[in-house]
Amino acid sequence: MNRRTFHKLLSAGLAGLKTRPEAWLGEKPGAEARPAQPTRWPGEVYRRLLIDTHVPDWNPILLSRFDAEDYVSTIARAGFQCLMQYAISCAGLCLWRTKIGQMHRGMRGRDYFGEVMEQCKRRGLHTVAYFHVVWDNHGFEEHADWRFQPEEGEDEVLKGRYGYTCINSPVRDYYLALAQELVSNYDFEGIFNDMIIWPGVCYCPHCVTRYRSEYHTEPPRIVDWNDPEWRRFQAARQRWLFEFADAFTKTVKKARPITVEHQFATVFSDWMAGVPLEMGTKTCDFVGGDFYGGPAQFSLACKAFNGLSRIRPFEFMTSRTNDLTDFVTIKPVDELRLAAHHRCDQPRRHDQSRRVRVPARNQRGTGPLRAFPRRQAARRRRGLLRQGIDVQPG
DSSP states (O other): OOHHHHHHHHHHHHHHHHHOHHHHHTOOTTOOOOOOOOSOTTTTOOEEEEOBOOOOOSSTTTTTTOOHHHHHHHHHHTTOSEEEEESBOTTOOBSSOOSSSOBOGGGTTOOHHHHHHHHHHHTTOEEEEEEEOSBOHHHHHHOGGGBOOOTTOHHHHHTSSSOBBOTTSTHHHHHHHHHHHHHHHSOOSEEEEEOOSOSSOOOOHHHHHHHHHHHSSOOOOSOOTTOHHHHHHHHHHHHHHHHHHHHHHHHHHHHOOOEEEEOOGGGGSOGGGOOOHHHHHHHOSSOEEEOOSOHHHHHHHHHHHHHHOSSSSEEEEEOSEEETTEEEEEOOHHHHHHHHHOOTTSOGGGOOEEEEEOOBOOTTSOOSTTSSOHHHHHHHHHHHHHTTOOOOOO
16 A cells, blocks of 8 residues: 555545544444543542432422433533432432332422433433431331330420431331332442431330340330440440441442442441441441531541541531531631641641532522522632632532
8 A cells, every 4th residue: 555545545534533423433323422431439539519408399399490401510510520419318208210219299200310310421420329317207207117216205306307217117128128229220339328327215116126135124214324234225226227237238239339338427426326436447438427517526537537448538528508507608718728628637648538518409409509690600619729629619
């Protein structure tokens, strides 16, 4: 082959590539190419977003205006690498097409979770499913046999915003079945299991029966740390929680080999939460949780998590708003900078945490991605990024 023939063939090939890229990529004409993810999960994914979606369905408008394409495209344009998407919340309502649980009526048959997963794939975002246990209004209201029962009685629970379930009741199998269904039917890379704690000391029939069968005596009713029986009861509560977390992890891993993370900020709670250290070190691929207590708490949490996590980076969550009850007022820039740059008193190259921003959606399913004008949000975010801060877009 002479030089002239070679150049003719090369030119023809390049022309074909320019006019018909789908043919060279092995795709059907008109199909939208999916961007390749430039980072590996979880070790290289540091900019993650979780948007709180604890929305009930007592009004038909709730979550009815959700637009998955607009939602995910806004997040992708903001520069996030990963979206942690709600599958179920404190309302106890499933946001995917479930055959086991109660689906949110505001979705009107749509597949909220599935739509978001598909949009994330189109835009190259890593995906994590947000799962929720114990704090469960639907389970509490519809199944009296599942209810957490403190010594003071159910009236004490009814004073609050949420109903609680007990992991020693049949709700345990229900949560495991929900998790298996979700993991088996959707393609995502990890699952975060929130609120896996004791909301208090439970004396429901299931807890009492289990304690009797294991120790052949009644569970003590008086908190007395000098009493060996009370200490044994507390150890049992921690073991029961660990066993549930372990069963959850094994159920997920059996369905698909994805990462599992249980809420572990609660290890810093008091004895009543009953969270054992082993729940983080043995049932989580990496430890993480959400913190809102300021610099001292952030420093303690980062140091502890850096030492406890089996793989790194560990996860550090905090909100971009003042607190979790106010999802409109954004923290001052200096406070955002403090949260984003917190470093466990270590050199930057040794920082082993990734940070998750936790804003919230309003009840209709829109916002807060436009809490202030988009151009203003972009200018603000560009300025913060120059300072090394990742913020949830306005």
